[in-house]
Amino acid sequence: MLIPKLLWPLLEYEISTSSVESIEAIINTFTRKWLGFPPCQRDVAMYCRKAKLRLPLISIVEEYKCRKARLMTMLEDSDETAVRLFQSHLTINRKWKVCKAVEQEKKALK
Template sequence: MKDTRRGAETLEFASESLLAISKCGLQGKFKIWCLQFMLIPKLLWPFLVYNIYSTTVEAIEAKINKFTRKWLGVPPGRSDVAMYCQKAKLKLLMKSILEEYKCGKARLLTMLEESDDP
């Protein structure tokens, strides 16, 4: 199976999971918890194992931002900086999936370069 197909499957999985979280009867902050501690870790594994393009990850992050804004009641015109900024006085402590993707790729590259196994 090609990695491009895996990217499409991961995007579809993210969309279905976001809809499932959205349909559950939890409050917005608990939906964000489900996103941060259940869905994002499940999405990071395919990003590490397969060669998924960053445009696919950006599409997933756009979907996540759409649902996150809806769950928190944030107006659509607000910048994403408020959600992902770690140095602001009022921060949400959310992880950007695109940043996690980039860090994961850098970790993988370092791990492979530093390995003693040929």
Template sequence: MLIPKLLWPLLVYEICSTTVEAIEAKINKFTKRWLGVPPGLTDMAMYCRKAKLRLPLKSILEEYKCGKARLLSMLEDSDVPTVKTVQPTIKTGRKWKVVEAIDEAKECFKIKEVIGQTQTNRKWLGSSTAKWWSKAEGGEKRDMVINEIRLNEDSRRVQKAVQQSQHG
């Protein structure tokens, strides 16, 4: 209930990603207190999609990044010629840039296409339902980029959790 009301102003106004991180840290503090978990619990335990125990919580920072990427890709793929020629810029601060994240996701898909289908489970070879980047259309490409940004955020959380074991 809180996230949709909070995301709209974050997407419409030019708010940097560090401000969103600070908002998420405050919300995490109160959420951890409400859940009764220790304050040292990582974000991976709360928001990660790869973990065994998944809570039905969404990361505000992840939703912010996906929303900004969706906004930029919609403006770039617009059918209106004046919108295409303007080359919109979306400011997100110095830490994270939308254009770099989208370019990184597109490059990742091109690399996956060159590598080809690989068997990742016990199903038969070629059972993957992954759509290739070159065959995907505008809306499908946008969804693929946003899912890749979500996967990057998940991997960032996993890296943070792995690094914490070295400190303890």
């Protein structure tokens, strides 16, 4: 319930990847306390899909990156030229670039 409400503003507004990582770190600390995990428990254990105890949690950073990449491909494939020109505004992050990630995934599919 919280994650979709949080991800919509992250997708709509230009927020850096490091800010999303800090938000996820804060959420992870409270989630760990709520679940009763020890402080030494790593975040990987919470999001692991192959462990015996699979929690229905998703990484906010990974979901943020997926949604930004989906938005980039949606803007790229648009018929309107004004919409296609808007995709250049998605590339302001220094840590993770949407256009490079989409290009790498397209090359991997070929």
